[in-house]
Amino acid sequence: MTGLRRLVLFLALLTPEPLFAQSTTHPLDGLATAEYWSVYDALQSAGHLTPETKFTSVLLHPPSKATVLAWTPGQPVPREADVVLLRDSKTYTARVDIAAKRVVEFGELKNGQSAFLASEMFGADGYIKKDERIIEALRKRGISDLRTVSCSALPVAYRAVPEQATGRVGFGSCSRTHGTYHSWGRSIEGLTFQVDIAAKKVTSISDADTVPVPTSEQNYEEIPDRPRPNTTPISTFQPLGQGFRIDHGDISWQNWRFRMRIDPRVGVVLNLVQIVDAGRARSVLYEASVSELFVPYMDPGNGWNNRAFIDAGEFFAGVGFLKPLKPGLDCPAGATWFDGQTISEDGAPRLTSRLACLFERATENPAWRHLQGSEVYGRPSRELVLRSAATIGNYDYLLDWRFEPDGTLKVAVGATGVIETKSTTMTAAHDAHSGPETGQLVAEGVFGVNHDHYFSYRLDFDVDGTSNSFMLNRMVPQRVDNDPMRKSIWVNQPVVAAREKDAILDIRLDQPSMWMFMNPSVRSSLNYPVAYEVMPGATAKSILSGDDPVQRIGAFSEHQFWVTRYNEAERYAAGTYPTSSDANDGLAVWTKANRTIENTDIVGWYTLGFHHITRAEDWPVMPTMWHEFAIRPFHFFNKNPVLDLPKSLADH
């Protein structure tokens, strides 16, 4: 022990709190700049960083739930990070104690690989375009100016070819950028190849049919016409400011209380979502976030059969899928903005602005109303929107958490951006009744390929405490005899799911049920267990074969809802390391254990999905299409909780 360390230890013993507790950091805060550098330093000191080592991701390793729930401000904050490194095609995982600047765990990852780095995908352009076979294939297509060609290598999430067992294998294709400012809608079809990313070389080529690169319009911005007329200005004003408060990361709005952080992998993470009821903060969710995305395309052709994207786990692990929001477009200009810390591939933290926004929205809807006699009574409503936007190559997703005054939390996904297209020799659908069945022509020579979008939302309910049960309230038809008025009713039959397999659910209109997380130990004033209901929206389930490698990785999409026993290691619906994996992780694997889920800490997983057959209207950029679901209190409050809203939006 050095003299300095002895002195520090001595001082530490004198002070009532450990030195590292001076910070106001909350245990669930995202990592800060100094913490990223501590992680870097720890790995460097331990000799894990060679010059070639790339950082895939550095994520907060959340403390145990018990630790967080026992924590109070001023107490020491345990801080750890999960790190993924990539070196010589090998993936290493580490856990680092940030305060101690110490590597706690380190090892090589088997049964899966690091997510793909931007440098692997887009850095491939250079060597791909030096390959003589590629050059010749392009020349055959009349393309010799390679500066107007852009090539990339994409991962696949499952181990489809043997080379993936030991190496980083990319599946490549090119597009042409000449004459445009972006390359969507300009794919060079028929030419696909496999690359060895470490060796920086093309290992095999498939050069099939030559398809001309379309030249039809794909410019969504430079519109020659003047804007449509009669769109008079419309503005929202809040002269006394917005109605929410943020204090050391605690966000309060009306009776809601919550925290949020921006996680580079899954984006906005809500924590400690509570509702103040008669002066008491009551827990609803310990944590909630997107957990994974799965976007399989429905074309078996070369260069398309590998497109089945596991967007959170497979890509951009360091910088994440969240991208900056634009004031006045994505959120009102007066919104409150949240920056986020991500990392570059060399391990340095990178501050990105406006990765989320928070704003109040005047819905112009009543929170409740009733006409009694000739008078209408009611209260106007508003909502609090926490929004972020993911851009994953072509697609953009607006990701909303919408807090309602009545305790409802709406979750919404708005899909927009540019659809993935395949160049085709078709210039017009010959006949919609006998045309190709894998998509639709959206412009001359531009074919929008059928695909699905699935989002898995991880909802760690802690309704009035960590021990919850999952209850199905089934609506069951019942015969009525000897009644001239009726021959049938339905009755509600509550069933508590005992094990995980009892709670793997699909929506069936002929067998309706309500899905609820309830606390069997906490009763409402009427003696019902307090509960929160999950209310599905319009959604979809995957109809791919269960043995399809794609579907095995994205297996969460087969069902609308899952419930698991809480396990802090189970955060990602398609597994932590899906890339080049063998589908050995994720919801479908965990629930094989069929653990008991009654009156214990449990987690819900909602699949928000939609099939997408494209249309001309989706080109060259897609009008935003929203899908939603919601959670809402059910016997959680003892009466309507919005009787006390102000009578006018102008009141306060």
Added chain:
Amino acid sequence: MTGLRRLVLFLALLTPEPLFAQSTTHPLDGLATAEYWSVYDALQSAGHLTPETKFTSVLLHPPSKATVLAWTPGQPVPREADVVLLRDSKTYTARVDIAAKRVVEFGELKNGQSAFLASEMFGADGYIKKDERIIEALRKRGISDLRTVSCSALPVAYRAVPEQATGRVGFGSCSRTHGTYHSWGRSIEGLTFQVDIAAKKVTSISDADTVPVPTSEQNYEEIPDRPRPNTTPISTFQPLGQGFRIDHGDISWQNWRFRMRIDPRVGVVLNLVQIVDAGRARSVLYEASVSELFVPYMDPGNGWNNRAFIDAGEFFAGVGFLKPLKPGLDCPAGATWFDGQTISEDGAPRLTSRLACLFERATENPAWRHLQGSEVYGRPSRELVLRSAATIGNYDYLLDWRFEPDGTLKVAVGATGVIETKSTTMTAAHDAHSGPETGQLVAEGVFGVNHDHYFSYRLDFDVDGTSNSFMLNRMVPQRVDNDPMRKSIWVNQPVVAAREKDAILDIRLDQPSMWMFMNPSVRSSLNYPVAYEVMPGATAKSILSGDDPVQRIGAFSEHQFWVTRYNEAERYAAGTYPTSSDANDGLAVWTKANRTIENTDIVGWYTLGFHHITRAEDWPVMPTMWHEFAIRPFHFFNKNPVLDLPKSLADH
């Protein structure tokens, strides 16, 4: 012929246009004051109005579609009215030529009866409370002050008892109003009776268990607490006014054009919904409105087994279910308001204010956006909301038509108001797992009975013309062989429905399909038939038995979607005269004919439904719960139709 009539006829022959064409009336306008009086005069002149005759309804009898489509402003306007009269328990229907003040058709209705009048339902209070058996039954319950008791008689929509064949039969119950300003939540259970409305007497009584009338809180307005804090004022301003225009009833907003009228029976009716595309007005819908409501309760007990309401056809036919909207609550104070004409039971027109409102809403969402490179491109959106509100006794429904700039039309129902409750001896749920299965306790002694809500929307699509086809675009799994990447995809298989039974549809997540109205004779620039898609939202189907009399009347609720061959007589999903009927009319009856629906004039019928298990939060008034569906263009435009939106909401 009198001298005066000769003179008028002579003048009419001299003028190029008939006298009655001077008006700017559109053939689909709602009836005006003078027209109601013309109807009255025609019936009076023809001797159909005795002093006892009550008017049930006077509705516009729309001209034939061919007449309307051929009409141009200045041309003669054919105007007719459909009238329902009630006299001596007999129902008479009439058609009146308004301009000629002539009764064209008149006859007694068989196989059904007039909807119930307010005077029949609430006028029963007087004689019910004079019945000695009722007085005794109330005294037994400790209630002797009959001024604080309110009794009413409800219809049933189907012929459940033989007396309905010849008479007007009401099913009655009472509630107690002492100590409150409304009687919801104060039912006097156990005492039910049947009344002969014409004879004004109670014909039979059932006096079962005595249940105390609850005294728990049901006051939603006088809240002792101060409003919740920190709700800062929020206001929307449009300094240059709203962006829509109304000219002789033609409403234009951005590229939308439509007309609307308020029909006393079904509320807001949209007509001639068009979209201007490159300067050309293109038809989307000829007409759209709510067609019927069905709200069955799930309690087989006396006084509840008759509660299965056919809300549009069975009640309030003269005044309709629409009730006035409140500025600043239901719609922004600066909205444009529409009055409506209805009739009183004596046949006199009655002007009611604010039955619908129209306003622009800043959604704070982008119409589209994309991050390309490091820049976000996109256009902020807004929407036009046409709103009305129905109050049907206890329940309130907000009924929205939301026009989106991209050609999407969203249809939304917001359910609020007061739930129907049954007084009970329960004061607390003994155990949610073994409690009563017909509902939930929502307050001490107040039991919210399980029920369903179904809305049938009639959507008379005329996509670019009247001859349309209904196409299912099925997504069908397909096996992929010998591919290391994939074992399955799904393909889209368009199928044109040949007959009505091919288009009776339910939502099944394991058999997804898209539903489209397309015009086989009009092609997009890419040679697809132009189409509009129906996009279901979260919804429900009835799970009552098909042989249940209730379900036979509300049979539309068994399926999510129906398509019929256009027939101007088929306007109401549960039939024109459901009251005391034998389920001999409506969607399930018409479609038995299984008419051809290909390339002809067809109509779509969407069922928006939800099951409702109540909760404490729904009491004493229910937070608004929204359900939606939408229609959207599909290869109707040749590209994204909102590229030309202004870049800022402040632009114009």
